[in-house]
Amino acid sequence: MRRISVHASTDYDVLVEHGLLRQCGSLLAGAAVTRHFVIVTDDTVDELYSKDLLHALDMAGCKAECFVFPHGEASKCSGTLLKLYDFLCESGITRSDCLIALGGGVVGDLTGFAAATFLRGIRYIQIPTTLLAQIDSSVGGKTAINIPGGKNLVGAFKQPSLVICDPDTLKTLPGHILSDGIAEAIKYGMIRDPGLFALLDAHNSDNVLPQADEIIARCVTIKRDIVAKDEFDTGERMLLNFGHTLGHAIERHSEFAYTHGQAVAAGMCMLSARTAAPAVTARLIGCVNNYGLPTDYDAPMQELTALCGHDKKRMGGELSYVVCPAIGQGEIRKASFPDFCRMMEESL
Numbered sequence: 152m153r154r155i156s157v158h159a160s161t162d163y164d165v166l167v168e169h170g171l172l173r174q175c176g177s178l179l180a181g182a183a184v185t186r187h188f189v190i191v192t193d194d195t196v197d198e199l200y201s202k203d204l205l206h207a208l209d210m211a212g213c214k215a216e217c218f219v220f221p222h223g224e225a226s227k228c229s230g231t232l233l234k235l236y237d238f239l240c241e242s243g244i245t246r247s248d249c250l251i252a253l254g255g256g257v258v259g260d261l262t263g264f265a266a267a268t269f270l271r272g273i274r275y276i277q278i279p280t281t282l283l284a285q286i287d288s289s290v291g292g293k294t295a296i297n298i299p300g301g302k303n304l305v306g307a308f309k310q311p312s313l314v315i316c317d318p319d320t321l322k323t324l325p326g327h328i329l330s331d332g333i334a335e336a337i338k339y340g341m342i343r344d345p346g347l348f349a350l351l352d353a354h355n356s357d358n359v360l361p362q363a364d365e366i367i368a369r370c371v372t373i374k375r376d377i378v379a380k381d382e383f384d385t386g387e388r389m390l391l392n393f394g395h396t397l398g399h400a401i402e403r404h405s406e407f408a409y410t411h412g413q414a415v416a417a418g419m420c421m422l423s424a425r426t427a428a429p430a431v432t433a434r435l436i437g438c439v440n441n442y443g444l445p446t447d448y449d450a451p452m453q454e455l456t457a458l459c460g461h462d463k464k465r466m467g468g469e470l471s472y473v474v475c476p477a478i479g480q481g482e483i484r485k486a487s488f489p490d491f492c493r494m495m496e497e498s499l
């Protein structure tokens with residue numbers, strides 16, 4: 152089993168092993184200090200994996216109920232959150248009990264925010280089942296829901312008590328959802344790890360799955376190191392937002408027809424085209440193309456920059472954004488918001 156220890160306001164481990172989902176009952180009980188859990192999941196993941204998890208908990212002498220909501224980004228909203236709070240009340244969840252997020256980033260972000268706020272804070276554990284969630288969203292404690300004003304605009308920093316990563320769950324992922332995770336992996340390569348970028352560049356959507364363990368370990372280690380230095384996103388952590396300033400705008404502009412991974416892929420390429428040497432952008436676009444991810448988004452740039460105004464890297468009139476002048480070398484830059492808009496809107 153691989154163990155990557157995260158040191159933040161709460162210390163915890165990310166455990167990576169094939170088949171772990173079926174055997175994780177005692178690990179969950181140990182990390183949670185309770186025998187009462189609520190599993191939060193979406194309808195697709197529920198069909199595939201709730202039974203295994205319930206069995207594992209039962210074997211460890213734990214009781215659990217499942218809260219299941221419709222899959223998709225549209226569910227990461229206040230409506231689902233309020234239903235979850237009601238469910239937690241009905242289940243008699245107390246401050247010593249624990250939530251389990253079983254699913255992708257939507258489940259993880261929503262569950263984490265519920266855990267941060269219900270009874271002013273209870274424990275939660277992440278069991279990520281998409282590549283994106285295993286390499287990124289389950290680690291680091293950013294939790295959030297979307298509101299009509301924008302992506303992730305209501306949230307909290309709340310670290311999980313444990314992350315259980317079973318790469319076997321990736322075998323049931325449709326190809327395009329695996330690619331969403333690869334978009335974030337390319338991000339890690341671009342900001343910090345040329346070796347990871349080369350590995351991703353040497354593969355494609357048809358042959359990358361056997362590389363999942365290596366990709367998970369490299370990405371989680373990068374995120375762990377960044378979060379240890381800047382848990383609350385005031386400096387270095389902003390590197391993890393490469394491609395997201397535009398990406399979040401694209402998600403919203405497309406009314407979530409572009410998934411998060413697709414929007415981040417397009418956002419990285421569109422930003423790189425305006426801030427990096429053509430050779431760097433060409434390599435990025437080549438790698439993104441290997442995985443059938445978009446490299447562009449067809450909308451007037453003014454409409455996208457208008458949506459960037461709510462970005463959480465904006466402080467008053469100034470916006471921080473991330474550029475990669477070379478592969479593996481992410482840098483945070485600052486500009487006035489009008490200057491950022493002008494830079495993006497200038498034709499190439």
Ligand SMILES: NC(=O)c1ccc[n+]([C@@H]2O[C@H](COP(=O)([O-])OP(=O)(O)OC[C@H]3O[C@@H](n4cnc5c(N)ncnc54)[C@H](O)[C@@H]3O)[C@@H](O)[C@H]2O)c1
Binds near residue numbers: 223288
């Ligand atoms: N908190 C963070 O640090 C962070 C980081 C990155 C992304 N995010 C957020 O994560 C979300 C995107 O996450 P995502 O891409 O995992 O999307 P998702 O949670 O919507 O999952 C994608 C789809 O895959 C299905 N699915 C999940 N696991 C499966 C499996 N093993 N087999 C088959 N189908 C499965 C789900 O039902 C869903 O339909 C966005 O809301 C994004 O903002 C958060």
Ligand SMILES: O=C(O)C(=O)C[C@@H](O)[C@H](O)[C@H](O)COP(=O)(O)O
Binds near residue numbers: 303335384388
């Ligand atoms: O963990 C982080 O920090 C990230 O930025 C990871 C991103 O991949 C993720 O999409 C995050 O939710 C974006 O955060 P936001 O602060 O821009 O909402």
Ligand SMILES: [Zn+2]
Binds near residue numbers: 287335395411415
């Ligand atoms: Zn992201």
